[in-house]
Amino acid sequence: xxxxxxxxxxxxxxxxxxxxxxxxxxxxxxxxxxxxxxxxxxxxxxxxxxxxxxxxxxxxxxxxxxxxxxxxxxxxxxxxxxxxxxxxxxxxxxxxxxxxxxxxxxxxxxxxxxxxxxxxxxxxxxxxxxxxxxxxxxxxxxxxxxxxxxxxxxxxxxxxxxxxxxxxxxxxxxxxxxxxxxxxxxxxxxxxxxxxxxxxxxxxxxxxxxxxxxxxxxxxxxxxxxxxxxxxxxxxxxxxxxxxxxxxxxxxxxxxxxxxxxxxxxxxxxxxxxxxxxxxxxxxxxxxxxxxxxxxxxxxxxxxxxxxxxxxxxxxxxxxxxxxxxxxxxxxxxxxxxxxxxxx
Numbered sequence: 269x270x271x272x273x274x275x276x277x278x279x280x281x282x283x284x285x286x287x288x289x290x291x292x293x294x295x296x297x298x299x300x301x302x303x304x305x306x307x308x309x310x311x312x313x314x315x316x317x318x319x320x321x322x323x324x325x326x327x328x329x330x331x332x333x334x335x336x337x338x339x340x341x342x343x344x345x346x347x348x349x350x351x352x353x354x355x356x357x358x359x360x361x362x363x364x365x366x367x368x369x370x371x372x373x374x375x376x377x378x379x380x381x382x383x384x385x386x387x388x389x390x391x392x393x394x395x396x397x398x399x400x401x402x403x404x405x406x407x408x409x410x411x412x413x414x415x416x417x418x419x420x421x422x423x424x425x426x427x428x429x430x431x432x433x434x435x436x437x438x439x440x441x442x443x444x445x446x447x448x449x450x451x452x453x454x455x456x457x458x459x460x461x462x463x464x465x466x467x468x469x470x471x472x473x474x475x476x477x478x479x480x481x482x483x484x485x486x487x488x489x490x491x492x493x494x495x496x497x498x499x500x501x502x503x504x505x506x507x508x509x510x511x512x513x514x515x516x517x518x519x520x521x522x523x524x525x526x527x528x529x530x531x532x533x534x535x536x537x538x539x540x541x542x543x544x545x546x547x548x549x550x551x552x553x554x555x556x557x558x559x560x561x562x563x564x565x566x567x568x569x570x571x572x573x574x575x576x577x578x579x580x581x582x583x584x585x586x587x588x589x590x591x592x593x594x595x596x597x598x599x600x601x602x603x604x605x606x607x608x609x610x611x612x
Contacts, residue, residue, distance in 0.1 A: 311358055334365075345481075349385050441484075449481065
């Protein structure tokens with residue numbers, strides 16, 4: 269951006285030497301795309317933004333977000349991270365992370381969400397961050413993200429001692445075939461073991477599931493529900509698979525004719541859902557069913573809290589739609605199809 273501004277100020281008409289820029293030649297009208305700009309190897313050259321704004325989260329607490337690293341070494345088929353960060357993991361120095369964390373605490377943050385795709389990529393680094401937070405007596409709760417194959421009991425113990433209150437895991441499906449098709453590369457039995465360990469330590473363990481990935485079926489949804497009941501996560505997110513550019517899901521969507529390569533350049537619509545195997549309404553009903561069955565398994569308190577949180581965040585109309593989707597998900601498919609004609 270700085271190079272572009274300086275070029276404009278100097279009244280240049282050729283921007284061909286600015287890496288990472290796409291531009292239109294004012295003389296010929298031709299759209300030109302320059303060579304890629306290499307990733308910055310030393311993230312610590314980026315100064316800490318000391319004018320960060322806190323915000324109130326859904327629980328009414330002042331929250332701050334930060335990133336201690338960028339990218340993810342894995343390449344899940346639905347995830348844009350590998351395309352965006354080139355499947356390269358880069359990190360801030362441990363002391364840089366602590367300085368930013370303390371700055372946010374001093375500004376009044378009551379909770380901090382570390383938004384790294386995979387905070388636990390490097391065990392030794394994650395432990396070093398925790399050790400410093402423990403040494404400094406940190407009392408501010410924080411959240412992180414991990415994979416079931418990139419976590420250990422020793423690291424979990426240190427994270428808890430350092431103030432971590434919640435770890436989120438992408439599980440996505442309970443069907444090994446779907447896991448294979450989306451290149452998730454996790455062992456579902458290991459997922460059960462990790463969640464049982466976290467449950468014993470009374471840490472909030474969130475499981476992220478999806479519906480609608482390639483090859484999804486009613487049987488694979490049932491497999492996900494059975495896995496959720498075995499894992500017994502403290503909380504879950506059930507989302508519908510969304511297509512992002514340059515992902516495996518993008519390639520699959522184009523192969524099925526759901527979108528064209530030009531979509532990402534010409535269409536201002538939001539990223540589309542992947543609906544090759546099921547239509548959107550069915551996917552919405554199944555995602556809702558997954559949430560309700562998790563809540564029922566957890567008990568009445570979890571069910572009431574889920575309904576209340578949904579109403580508080582989404583409003584009355586969307587909450588009623590949420591409940592209606594759940595009811596539809598319990599009915600035979602033929603009744604749902606028949607109901608469409610009656611506008612219910």
